[in-house]
Amino acid sequence: MSEELRLRIVSGIVLAVVVLVSTWYGGIGFRLLAAAISLLVYYEWSTITKLAEKDFQANAIGWLGTALVAAVTVLGEFDYAIPLLLIFTVLTAILSGLRRGSWWLPGGVFYSALSGISLAAIRGEDSVGLAAMLFVFAVVWATDILAYFVGRAVGGPKLAPKISPGKTWSGAIGGTISGVIAGTAVALVQFPNTGIWVACIALLLSVSSQVGDLFESFLKRRFGVKDSSRLIPGHGGVMDRVDGLVFACFAAFLLAIGLAATRGDPAASLGGLLLGL
Known part of the structure; x- marks a missing residue:
């Protein structure tokens, strides 16, 4: 077995254990996991699409929106998380239009923030x-x-x-x-x-x-x-x-x-x- 395959297996087992244990216990532990996934997804999305390079300030607002939605998701306040998601998606879309920026910005906010909300809401x-x-x-x-x-x-x-x-x-x-x-x-x-x-x-x-x-x-x-x-x-x-x-x-x-x-x-x-x- 190669070192790379061994590493892949070990990290896969660790990930599965973390996900299944947090799913089993639910509550704030699972909501924290959902919020972490949301933030990491936005980090990767913004890195892939080079949002910070194209417009640092607009990307900072994207980060703010994603972080606020993640925080509200951790608290389990989905009635507030969904409006926040929509507000920051629309806000970043307006910014992208006015500044001739990247439409990947509002897409990233919506995709990453909804990831956390949907996971946490389904688990309940x-x-x-x-x-x-x-x-x-x-x-x-x-x-x-x-x-x-x-x-x-x-x-x-x-x-x-x-x-x-x-x-x-x-x-x-x-x-x-x-x-x-x-x-x-x-x-x-x-x-x-x-x-x-x-x-x-x-x-x-x-x-x-x-x-x-x-x-x-x-x-x-x-x-x-x-x-x-x-x-x-x-x-x-x-x-x-x-x-x-x-x-x-x-x-x-x-x-x-x-x-x-x-x-x-x-x-x-x-x-x-x-x-x-």
């Missing part, structure tokens, strides 16, 4: 939130792992050759099927009466996670970088590891918010809505 404070988060993890991880192995074993037409030459349609389909099976199994073990709903949600999240993977590949190719950073030994950056998870959480969060609004119950458990409870 109760056992249903834990079940919902494990459901999301199962879908995303099974999709990612099986897409890789099925794609290598079967091969065939490329999924998006100009964005990510290694991805194939066979891998995408295999990953989606695996994600649906894994997510549905995790949900049914905990809530046997959830029915076909969770399979449909698992399908949505699996596709969303692959879109997120492709989006980050596009971003890195657009700016000519291999990894989002070198923060994680053997794995690259945080964005390299959470690209699919972030997009799946976006989809899950927005869907749950929409369902809560439809039911007229903004205080409903987002995890419960996601699982059809």
